[in-house]
Amino acid sequence: MKTTLTLTLGALLALGLSVTSTTSAQDAGKVDFEKQILPILKESCFKCHEKENEDNGKIKKPKGGLRLDSAATITKGGKEYPDENVVAGKPDASWLVKTMTLPDTDDMAMPPEGKGDRVTPANIDLIKKWITEGASFGAWKGVE
Ligand code: HEC
Structure with missing residues (x-):
């Protein structure tokens, strides 16, 4: 017993x-967006894809109408590919990632040729994993 x-x-x-x-x-x-993905976007993409701001007296608008500095605008996307910037569950349909994987010479390769280092394959895999897992931003909202 x-x-x-x-x-x-x-x-x-x-x-x-x-x-x-x-x-x-x-x-x-x-994958945690704020801890792991945001720093990659900050380093490689923010300089051209932030909220409109003044730089040395010149108004700088987000390129392609795309802002990557807030959850809402990352979801909304830019002029050419609205609603296809991040397609939850489908990294291969998401332009955020597609632009990172296009060859240097492609017009849509990001960052554009000569305008900064390409994102490393390890970081691209991390972003793909985040999208596959549902592309959640957690509590992060970013710049309004
Ligand atoms: C030096 C400036 C610059 C940097 C840095 C840059 N981009 Fe761009 N981006 C552009 C320009 C210019 C366009 C518009 C291109 C066009 O429409 O032909 C664009 C357009 C885009 C678009 C298409 C938006 C749409 O729907 O029309 C995506 C997606 C994009 N960029 C993602 C990124 C990502 C991701 C990064 C960082 C890895 C990045 N960009 C870094 C200049 C930049």
């Missing part, structure tokens, strides 16, 4: 532990 009880408790405990560890492993594996 005593042995059975010990065994049952042991089994329950083991089950509880394995369930807990699976859940936290999944959370830890999910």
Whole structure:
């Protein structure tokens, strides 16, 4: 009787532990937009895709009508590809990523040829993973 009880408790405990560890492993594996994706966009894209601002007395508008500095405008997209900038679940249909993977010589390659380093393959994979996972911005809203 005593042995059975010990065994049952042991089994329950083991089950509880394995369930807990699976859940936290999944959370830890999910890409966090603000921590992992935003810095990549800041470094490679913000200089041309931010909210209209004044730079040395010159008005600078976001290129292609695309702002990458807020969740709403990343979702909305630009002039040519509205609603296709980020297509949740479909990285290959998302222009945010497509432009990063086009050859240097393509007119739509981003950043444009000679205007900054291409995004590294590892970072492109990270962005693809974020889109595949549903392209959630979490609590981040960005610049209004
Ligand atoms: C030096 C300036 C510059 C940088 C840096 C830059 N872009 Fe662009 N981007 C442009 C210009 C100019 C256009 C408009 C091109 C056109 O329509 O022919 C554009 C257009 C786009 C478009 C198409 C928007 C639409 O719907 O019309 C996307 C998507 C895009 N850029 C993504 C990016 C991403 C992602 C990065 C960073 C990896 C980036 N860009 C960095 C200048 C830039």
